[in-house]
Amino acid sequence: MAHGDFVWCDLSTYRSDVTKGFYEAVIGWSYVRDWQSNGDPYFIASNRNRQQSGLFDMPAKYREIGLPSFWMSYIEVSDIEDTVARAEKLGGKIELKPTPFFKTSRIALIRDPLGAGFTVIEKPALPVRDNLASAGSMVWNALYVSNAAAVIPFYQALFGWISSVGDQSGRFAMKLAKRHISDVVELPEEIRGASQFWGVFIGVNDLTVARDAVEEMCGKILYETSEDRSVLIQDPDGAALFLRETGSAATVSEGQNVRETAGWKWKTLLALAILWIGVVFEVYLIWGILFLLWVIPALKSGKTYLVEPIKKLEHPVLYWALVSTWIVLSAVMIAYGLWPATS
Template sequence: MSFHGNPCWYELTTTQGKLDEAGAFYGRIFGWNVVDSGMEEFSYHLATIDRVPVAGLMNMPDDVSGMPPCWMIYFAVDDCDAFCRDATAKGASVHRPPSDIEGTGRFAILADPQGAAFGVLQPDMSQMSAEEIARAREGGGAFNQSRAGFGNWNELMSSDPEAAWDFYAPLLGWRKGDAMDMGEMGTYQLFRRDEADIGAMMGLADSPVPSWLAYFGVDGSVAAKVEEITAAGGAVLHGPIEVPGPAWVAVATDPQGAAFAVVGPEK
């Protein structure tokens, strides 16, 4: 089966020397169990809930140590190399060429024509158990809109949302969902894979550069989660506010400055 176009992984790159602190923060906020994956080349920590992998956490590489901490969203593709060829033909740049991760698959890191960074992963199906395949088929991987602590929404802030749509839609097989007029902020365009809305595209708003923003689901009150975030050393940039769904959302940064968002059913 194909998972092409589905959000499949969330990865935090944080300040060098702060990996354990970042893991402790997110463990407190989302209930993640964060452990060292045992990779020999560099420290890569895995976050799980009930033994289901949700996210990866790593130190900022030496060659980009001056970059601010950030979250990256990965999308599943059927053929990583072909995707990179097609994406560059449409104006993307490849920051990390296709590379293999033993037991996981083949991945690459790119930036869209407006500069927003994202990752793609070609899963190694031969390394997936029947349980993992069934879970992924049901939307039960790292992106799971029915469970707290998992990826719930994927939002692109772009300097040219229409051009961004023309880039991503044919490459990842997305279709447009509803569109909401946000006045001076432009249109908030939902996009879907199969019959499910999985994210949206909009103008830059308060973002200084084009970027993807990962939303993680929470149970209950978003306001209570905001209090947990600030008590743990994070900062709240926006919200809680009510959005169609209905749902409540808030945008925050972790203690090292990486932006993320939370979404839940109650204020």
């Protein structure tokens, strides 16, 4: 994972029992109750044995000011104190100062210069959003504003994102280390509403079926775009969420990431060649380096693989057992390669 990656989303709602039932019917999530650091309930939405999002009752201070229900995007940061300080200097507003989030993380709620809110999270122990994920997962995040130029410099300075030149539709692609990570989209108020907001996109298998379920469960269809198979819905408690049909180019924001990942995988080809050299010539040092190359992405992504995928968030003991094994094997192979046993 890296500073500036999207890693989680959750819903602040007034009627958790109603909204849980709504998303169970529309998306297929099931919920398990956990607890926030302050002792309040926090419901984890899951499907396919994967934790997908959170849901919790609106805090009292937001109820008092009449804040509507809302979906929140979480962005990983390397140093939350530094991020919060820089956000203030850049014209942002800190709604929630750094506070514990479960056992290992800390979060802070920030509003950008136009008022769109997002949460930053330090040490999330969460997987990076997968644009190609299956139904039920967060597949995209986009910022909808009245004036992109007023906020793009803020996000560039805060997260190191790089902006492309906007297209005719007022869409600006934001990249992190050459990855298309989000969009900033200018929309008129009659479509966007009065708020500036970060939109969360959840994948569904069939958009038509999902739309029908929304209406059957007393939700609303607010806006639909045919070109990327997405629809903006509103749940019975008033929170807005995008549904995007998976398995289409829309899942990766109009095919951008598909184009970026196409072509020769030279790193994989090089690693395969090195692997064969290690086997043919019995070079143990190469095996040590390859084990190390398995460790680094596992630590960054929070997932590893042995016969089947193992994710730190879902199976922490098994995950660390595997990663520790790779580290030990790497050290042994490197040591044996540098200082072979003498007969």
